[in-house]
Amino acid sequence: MYDPITKIYLLYYDDLYRFLVTRYPNPDHIDDIIQNTFLEALRHMDSFKGDSSIKTWLFGIAKHQLYRSLRKNKLQLPLDDSPEAELAAHTDFSDKVLAEQIVERLNRLDPPHRDIMRLRLLHGLSFKEIAQWTDRTETYCRVNFYRMKEKLRKEYGEDEHM
Structure with missing residues (x-):
């Protein structure tokens, strides 16, 4: 019914969202970070060797996209979030x-x-x-x-x- 990429997106979107929303001060940008995460994953799918789960690999990409966005927007995480x-x-x-x-x-x-x-x-x-x-x-x-x-x-x- 769905292609493999769509299945991965549907399977991990909520987990990625929860992970990012607790770390990024502006929830309006979370979807952009997730979109960039999946785009980066698609670009580098051939580098995924299977040494970790796809979830771990996506979370690693999401972490780097999060840091990139924080640097780009010159933001810091508030401790209360x-x-x-x-x-x-x-x-x-x-x-x-x-x-x-x-x-x-x-x-x-x-x-x-x-x-x-x-x-x-x-x-x-x-x-x-x-x-x-x-x-x-x-x-x-x-x-x-x-x-x-x-x-x-x-x-x-x-x-x-x-």
Whole structure:
């Protein structure tokens, strides 16, 4: 019924939209970024080797299109528009304080650790996908995620929540 490109578009559009809308300050431009992502994917389809899922590959392209758009428009991301702020907003009151403390702690991590934690906890990516996203090895991502998770558990005494 649909050609393969249309199927991929329909399958991943919503995921890409959710990913970008939490990171880009102007939601009116999200569709442009997604369109550029798919155009770039079409142009470079022959370079897709299948080492990752198509979703991971598209998210990588979307990330670069996002950064390109931010640079082009000289924009910075407001902290309140982060997925962490959304997470803290959607918890019940008893968990909200803990969620806000964890979000604050995540924001203080250095970039590789912060990115690994966010991609795993907030976006549910596999360690293989995180490794491709961050240009690190899968083992590096696994070990550092575990270390940061254990550190947070000790800080907050919440072994059963992570």
